[in-house]
Amino acid sequence: MQYYDKKSVGERIKILRKRKQLTQSELSEYLDYTNERQLQRIESGETACSVDKLMEVAQILETSTDFLLFGPEEKDIVDFPEYVREKSRGEQLFVHRVVETVLNNVNLLYIQDLQ
Numbered sequence: 001m002q003y004y005d006k007k008s009v010g011e012r013i014k015i016l017r018k019r020k021q022l023t024q025s026e027l028s029e030y031l032d033y034t035n036e037r038q039l040q041r042i043e044s045g046e047t048a049c050s051v052d053k054l055m056e057v058a059q060i061l062e063t064s065t066d067f068l069l070f071g072p073e074e075k076d077i078v079d080f081p082e083y084v085r086e087k088s089r090g091e092q093l094f095v096h097r098v099v100e101t102v103l104n105n106v107n108l109l110y111i112q113d114l115q
Helices: 006-019 024-030 037-043 051-060 065-070 074-078 080-085 089-114
Strands: none
Touching: 006 037, 006 065, 024 037, 024 051, 051 065, 080 089
């Protein structure tokens, strides 16, 4: 059985909230909290949020509840092809183009590093 650390969950929520450029006040409003104090307590690890709120947070921050609860799995970091398989066809094509562009230009990057 896995257990979760409230402090780590709160830290992941805080990091993702900031990446989405949301203030505590804005996220609190999306979650229907009367003020931002409840979110502050969650982000600090002082308290946990309900399963329902955790699901809402995951949707708003465009992540999974598993990630919020337990962090990244090692396979999420190293198994890039599996990550791409789970995406839409358009997203797969975009990733393919980005990787192809990087690989086509890696020589330019390498030459610049040598100078």
